[in-house]
Amino acid sequence: MTVPQPLSESPTLCRVFAEPSGQGGKRVAVFLSPVADPQTAAGHSGAPLSVFVEAADLALVHLRVFTPTQEKGSSDSAALAALSALHARSPLSDLLTVVQGAGPGAEEQSAQLCGGEWLLRQGEVAATPVTADLTPLGLAGLDAWVASTGRPNLVVGLPSLSALSTFVPDDHHVAAVNLATGTTGLVLFAPGGPGRAQVxxxxxxxxxxxxxxxxSSNMLACLTGVLAREGRLPPDTNLLRAAQCKPGQPARLSAQFAATTSGTEVWVGGRAEGL
Structure with missing residues (x-):
């Protein structure tokens, strides 16, 4: 493995998962050069996330990720930003391994380049229909599933994009429903979306x-597993285009999927562009 040679002390600023218009997504500062004090550099980067390339070659990239105040174990957004910046400088292998973090707690993940976008393997998703009391959320009577790649999420289908956009979350109620269903997160979805989004x-x-x-890559992976379980994925492709619709901060993600004997294997990624 080779250590990147210093190019500049200034980071490359990227926007990951932005809409085609360039709006929304997540801002990430990418440091391609060795940095003596990454925490201080992250604090001065001007971005919510900073990713530091510790080492890289064609088939293996080692990263560390920091917020302005502390080291973050891993981040798909940071990894996608780093891969995009590295690939723009010198082409990487189309299939490689990304390691995030240091020491025994480092996390390893496969990455692939598909149609100009980097995708990260989320794992195999198992999805099961459940009966859940969604009354605290104002969603009584809707279909629900538990889907997981290791961290179970409750996935609920809404009747329309309007219902999705007008939903007002309450942290206490969401947490209560998660605890009651043995899940850690909540995903609400509706078919269609802006542009060419399919969900x-x-x-x-x-x-x-x-x-x-x-x-959220993991949340989209769980949703993809549900759509596969229900036979609602696009029949003529293995790529799902999804719009994540947090008010005021829209995002666009892609999920690649393949059926397995125990569920659905999912990779998630999206565009990463310099600012």
Whole structure:
């Protein structure tokens, strides 16, 4: 493995998962050069997330991710930003391994380049219909599933995009429903969406430490597993285009899927562009 040679002390600023118009998504600062004090650099980067390329070659990329105040174990948004910036500088292998973090707690994930977008393997999704009391959420009577790649999420289908956009979350009620169903997050979805999106969704996780996420790869993976379970994935392709619809911070994600003997294997990614 080779260590990237210093190009500049300034990071490359990227927007990941933005809509085709360039709006929304997540901002990430990518440091391609070695940095002596990544925490201080992250604090001055001006981005909510900073990713530091520790080492990279054609088949293996080692990253560390920081918020302005602490090291973050891993981030799909940060990994996609780093892969995009590295690939723009010098082409990487179309299939490689990404390691995020340091020491025994480092996380390893496969990545692939598909149609100009990097995708990260989320794993195999198992999805099961459940009977859940959704009354606290104002969603009584709707179909629900538990879907998981290791962290179970409650996935609920809404009747329309209007119902999805007008839903007002309450952290206490969302957490209570998650606890009652043995899940850690809530995904609401409806068919269709802006542009060429085939499905739209919103992702909530007060038990995970956030109210609503703007771009969640794992949540989309779980939703993809549900759509596969119900036979609602596009029949003529293995790629799903999804719009995540957090108010004021829209995002666009892609999910690649394949049926397995135990569920659905899902990879999730999206565009990462320089600012």
């Amino acid at each position: 739209s969704f919103r992702a909530f996780g007060p038990l995970k430490g956030f109210s609503e996420d703007a771009a």
